[in-house]
Amino acid sequence: MAEAAPRRVHLCIDVQTMFxxxxxxxxxxxxxxxxxxxxxxxxxxxRTVFTRFIPARRPEExxxxxxxxxxxxxxxxxxxxxxxxxxxxxxxxxxxxxxxVLDKSVYSPWLGTPLHAALQKRGVxxxxxSGGETDVCVMAAIIGAIDLGYRIILPSDAVFGSADETHDxxxxxxxxxxxxxxxxxxxxxxxDNWKEFS
Numbered sequence: 001m002a003e004a005a006p007r008r009v010h011l012c013i014d015v016q017t018m019f020x021x022x023x024x025x026x027x028x029x030x031x032x033x034x035x036x037x038x039x040x041x042x043x044x045x046x047r048t049v050f051t052r053f054i055p056a057r058r059p060e061e062x063x064x065x066x067x068x069x070x071x072x073x074x075x076x077x078x079x080x081x082x083x084x085x086x087x088x089x090x091x092x093x094x095x096x097x098x099x100x101v102l103d104k105s106v107y108s109p110w111l112g113t114p115l116h117a118a119l120q121k122r123g124v125x126x127x128x129x130s131g132g133e134t135d136v137c138v139m140a141a142i143i144g145a146i147d148l149g150y151r152i153i154l155p156s157d158a159v160f161g162s163a164d165e166t167h168d169x170x171x172x173x174x175x176x177x178x179x180x181x182x183x184x185x186x187x188x189x190x191x192d193n194w195k196e197f198s
Contacts, residue, residue, distance in 0.1 A: 007123055007125045007126055008047070008127065008153070009048070009049060009122070010044065010130065011109070011128065011131075011141060011145075012130050012131045013129065013131030013132060014053045014133075014137050015034070015037060015132065016053065016086060016088055016089065017085050017086070017088070018086060019132060019133075023076065023085070024073050024075055025073070026162070027132050027160055027162040029160035029162070030089075032160070033132075033158055034091065036187040037092070037130045037158050038091060039191060040128060040155065040158060040190070040191070041092060042095075043191060043194065045095040045098050046097075046099065048099040048100070049102055050088055050092065051101075051104055051109045052086060052087070052104070053107075054104065054105050055070065055076055055081065055105075056105070058070070058077055058079055059071045059077065088101070107136055108137075108141065110148065125151060127145050127151070128153045128155065128197075129141055129142060129154055129159070130155060130158035131158075131159060131160070132160040132161060133161040133167070134170045134171065135169070135170040139170055142174065142178075146178060146182070151181060151182075151183075152178070152181060152183070153190060154184045155184075155186060155189075155190050156171055156184050156186065157187050158187050159171075171184070
């Protein structure tokens with residue numbers, strides 16, 4: 001009898017060059033978590049979805065309060081950033097394909113994208129979530145996924161932020177408030193017990 005296909009997908013949030021290099025949005029912990037993220041992708045690249053945060057080209061092209069957001073960081077608009085800065089970091093690009101890319105213009109990967117429909121079509125009910133930032137886009141991905149009924153596996157050494165205090169607070173929140181829908185673990189624990197986490 002053939003083994004059932006895994007019902008999980010690895011959702012890797014915004015591991016992009018603009019967060020890895022010396023920009024106003026630099027996230028210093030990205031480089032430290034990258035080996036763990038790469039190990040997760042390497043285990044099953046075909047079931048990995050990379051998200052990319054795509055900034056508005058100009059502040060006035062953004063919606064609502066996002067216009068003020070980009071006026072605060074004018075160097076991070078699409079017209080100021082080179083395409084290479086918006087791309088995935090080079091060590092992850094090598095997994096494309098079979099890995100997939102999903103572009104988004106807001107923190108959440110669920111709003112205005114085909115992600116949920118695509119995962120449902122594949123029978124996915126569990127998401128491994130990695131990437132950054134823990135207290136912004138990762139949080140938006142997790143809360144949205146929980147609302148949509150997904151079980152979450154969060155390897156805590158494979159997510160990063162730019163401020164230790166809010167990163168740690170987010171991990172505490174996930175563990176203490178969402179324990180029925182979210183499991184925290186280390187990357188090594190997840191990889192060593194891969195089938196059990198299916």
